[in-house]
Amino acid sequence: MLNSVHDLGVSGGKKIHFRAHVKTHKTAQGTFKQLGFNLPASKITSNSILISTIREAHGLLDYQESIGKEYIKDICYSLPGCVLPILEQLSILTRRVENVRIFVDNVEHLDNLVRFGKPASRQRWSVFIKVDMGTQRAGLTTDSVEFSELLQKTQSPEVLEVVQVYGFYAHAGHSYASGSMEDAHKYLLDEIKAVNDAAQLLGKHAPSLDISKLVLSVGATPTSNSLRLAEEPVLTNFIKTNLKGILEIHCGNYCVYDLQQLSTGCIRDHEISGFVLATIVSSYKTRNEILADTGVMSLTREVSRFPGYGVCVKLEDILYKEPFSHYWYVARISQEHGILKPYGNSNSGVGDVKIGSKMAVLPQHACIAMGQFPYYFVVDSQGIVTDLWTPYQKW
Template sequence: MDRALENHTSYIGRPASELPTPSLIVDLPILRRNVDTLHEKVEKLGIGFRPHVKTLKTLEITRLMLAGGKHRSIIASTICEIRGCMPLVKEGLLDEKILYGLPIYPGALQDLVKLRENVRILLLVDNEEHIDILEKSGTQPWDIFIKLDVGSRRAGIPANSIALQKLVERADRSSAVNINGFYCHAGHSYAGRSMDEAQKNLETEISSVLNAAALLPADRALIVSIGATPTAHVVEYLKANIPSNVKVELHAGNFPCNDLQQVSTGLVSDTDQAIRVAAEVCGVYPERNEALVNAGVVALSRESSGYSGFGRIIGKPAWAVVRLSQEHGILGTNESERVAENFKIGQRVNLYCNHSCITAAAFYVYFVVDENDIVREAWIPWKGW
């Protein structure tokens, strides 16, 4: 068993500097501030909010994102996440529809049918074959979002396409589905590097879902769901003429944590990053001006950002994780600083990661610290698919 998980309660009340390495540390004051900031923007706009639970995958952060029941729906990327959230259904905090975040496929349907006995489930479709699958399943009708591709080229049917019009017509005729609305995710907005780019992506999102909604009668109540963490950061600039039959909701998942990818967009700062990885220096190599830490691919991932390397050393901005192998990370610099003057064997270092969702997935326990860097809680994430 993972040593940190096996002994996690013993670290509560102790300084983060005493945690085993590598460990994932969550700065609760920063995380709360990030969540509150987005909640305030959503409330000011008067739109709905559907948090994505994919990043930290815990009851604790999901409660915070739901604001104690002010928001009552989520999106989940895995069946495991939906199962993990079931206690919130029993608590009465989660009584709206849970959106399963992949286009529906036969292998997931049986589990979702079972889960639907206890909670309302909403599905994504982006192909007429999805309607075929649901019609042949013999189950009760499903509420669906039709997913649009607005530039990320991941999932979704191209916005403003003939194929979209045909899918809408097919779904509207089918007795197996009820069109709840239209959904898009601007995943490509992570590559943006300015507020202007984020705002343009936000404009594309809202115009695409509203154009899709116009394919249905104007008296049909619909929800249009937009968002990605970069566009969520600028959601206060949302400007559109919303028809009276349409309700707008925002979805986002990474926003409580942030990471170097988010900092790269220019929309948040270093101090808005709520998670870090504690690692330890295992070797120092003056001849090549590098050091070795015990956090490699498995702890940090090979995700990239606008910064070079695979992580940055907090407090030492000239240094980065420049190479990785499975359990090894190599610290290096392009500047004139010397490794022997910065690192010693046994020294602890804290690393910002490129993508908090992927990094968090490597750890079996998250150590949650207060403003004094004292561990106050240990959160256990849901694992599996």
């Protein structure tokens, strides 16, 4: 991903930033890899991350302090949470790291920031305005009245006293519905156009503002993956001729992947790096079904175009085979159990599966499945466990 961002910068003739979302694995070791540290093949490094909980930030900062590193220098909290209890925690965070960015998508957020005053760092709050470009989750559409009101308010003297607009942020969550790299690329162009329009609108409200300094942050795993499309003239031309600010690409799931990403058509199955190790505990000849210890508590109820709650592959396939053979899938789940049925026309039979053996289950949604585990085993290309990573989970 870092190399795709670098290469886009070269073809577009502008430096492009990268910000890693750490929500999928929530570990220090994984985050440092996402940022390109100690990765010889990476053409660039980054110091910027997104967090989904404030606990992630403290865990990561504690860890990097303990090893004497300053890999992470810029942390953005990815929920527009400008309400007092959260602002208090974000304010404390500003004392621990060079830059903290926060999201705003409501005029009340600005009122709350004015009421709160500057954070503990005594710098102004550095704010990304969250743009909704079709996901209808957080954020405002650039053509809405609320958006104009919000932009206008950022320029009022009392707000300018405590708030600095750092840029605009869009996340095409709905790009998960893509069916190909080309589809995902259209969403990426939409993301970029949305934040670019937003910057121009702010320029109208604040003619003396240098909008070329605004950071325009976009991305989701499918849209960021579409940077791998070779020969993409529309995007590079846009960057060369129309881009008003500094482009930043952000994404998170790409460092693990899962069946939902496979469903987008942007990746191949052997690129999925995270799997749940299932133990086969029983089997039923008459109904040709297997019982495994993978239920809702490990696989969750996430779904995609792939059937069930996880697709099973042989452990050795994870290491050596490309593409994987899908033998079984987790068709039904209870709290702790999963019932496995043969996948498609795989002809799998219970006679081939030993009770007590292990299978790799590719989860539907890695970010949610990984949240169920207190640690992850890291294996090398020979299948040897080389490390154990502990996530900074919950709140």
